[in-house]
Amino acid sequence: MSVAENFQAIRDELGDKIILVAVTKNHGVDLMREAIDAGATDIGENRVQEAAEKFQTLDRKVTRHLIGHLQTNKAKAAVKLFDLIQSVDSQHLAAALDKAAASIGKVQDVLIQVNAAREPQKSGVMLEDLDGLIKFVDAAKNLRLRGLMMIAPNLEDVNECRPFFKQMRELFDGLKTNREAFDFLSMGMTHDYKIAVEEGANVVRVGTAIFGERSYR
Ligand SMILES: *Cc1c(COP(=O)(O)O)cnc(C)c1O
Numbered sequence: 001m002s003v004a005e006n007f008q009a010i011r012d013e014l015g016d017k018i019i020l021v022a023v024t025k026n027h028g029v030d031l032m033r034e035a036i037d038a039g040a041t042d043i044g045e046n047r048v049q050e051a052a053e054k055f056q057t058l059d060r061k062v063t064r065h066l067i068g069h070l071q072t073n074k075a076k077a078a079v080k081l082f083d084l085i086q087s088v089d090s091q092h093l094a095a096a097l098d099k100a101a102a103s104i105g106k107v108q109d110v111l112i113q114v115n116a117a118r119e120p121q122k123s124g125v126m127l128e129d130l131d132g133l134i135k136f137v138d139a140a141k142n143l144r145l146r147g148l149m150m151i152a153p154n155l156e157d158v159n160e161c162r163p164f165f166k167q168m169r170e171l172f173d174g175l176k177t178n179r180e181a182f183d184f185l186s187m188g189m190t191h192d193y194k195i196a197v198e199e200g201a202n203v204v205r206v207g208t209a210i211f212g213e214r215s216y217r
Contacts, residue, residue: 002037003031003034003211004035004037004038005042006210007020007022007081007207007210008213010193010209011039014197015174017202018043018204019024019042019199019204020042020204020206021044021067021204021205021210022042022043022045022208022210023189023205024211025050025212025214026214027211027214029057030110032054034152035210036058036060037053038083041062042062042063044065044067044207045064045065046066046068048066050121051066052079053205057141058088059087059167062118063083064084065085065086066078066082066085066086067086067205069087069089070088070093072092072096073175075097075100078097080095080104083117084111084146084184085097085108085109086110086113087111087113087131088111088113089113089115089133090125094140095136097140098142102142103141106142107141107143107144108142109132109144110143110149111146111147111149112125112137112145112147113129113149114150114168114171116164116167124149124150134175137162145179145181145185146181146182147182147185149184149203150164152164152188152192152196154191158191158195165187165195165196166199166200168199168200169185169200170183184203184204185200188205189208190208190209193205
């Protein structure tokens with residue numbers, strides 16, 4: 001199946017209430033363009049440098065998501081490039097993004113990435129530090145908190161991810177009741193997006209199922 005067919009099949013399956021972020025990391029601009037031509041409105045990249053090179057060639061307006069871990073020294077480049085930074089996971093990074101956004105007169109939309117399964121090799125704020133980080137982001141004048149993001153553990157039985165999705169959904173709903181523009185619960189990738197959606201995700205980030213396997217250079 002072509003990129004367009006893959007994209008369309010998932011788009012149809014998700015319906016119109018769920019944002020499908022087409023994750024183009026490690027793929028060329030040609031495939032990114034194929035997805036956009038097929039109707040992709042949201043593109044996800046995980047590295048600033050790679051995204052900068054690829055976005056430069058785009059003419060059509062798409063919403064640009066940073067989904068990978070961000071180092072503070074790239075904060076300035078990131079606020080210039082991305083509409084939504086999904087991977088805020090520390091006060092240190094939030095402070096750098098706030099400053100960078102202020103310097104270009106932007107209010108940067110962000111999600112807080114939560115390490116729900118407490119995986120040491122993954123980024124994301126631990127649950128016990130979430131409240132503190134939310135308070136910090138709320139106080140940052142040039143950041144606007146739009147929701148939460150989570151990467152589920154890569155378990156053989158994908159159903160075992162369900163409790164993590166559920167937990168995030170509950171957290172999200174609890175926070176949403178007294179917040180404005182707190183709209184996005186980003187969870188689910190190729191192997192688990194169906195379950196994530198069943199558990200309440202309204203943003204999914206899909207690469208492989210649209211573009212095929214990535215070859216890492
Ligand atoms: C690569 C990546 C994805 C997409 O992964 P697939 O399994 O190819 O769908 C989603 N989210 C994040 C944070 C990623 O880094």
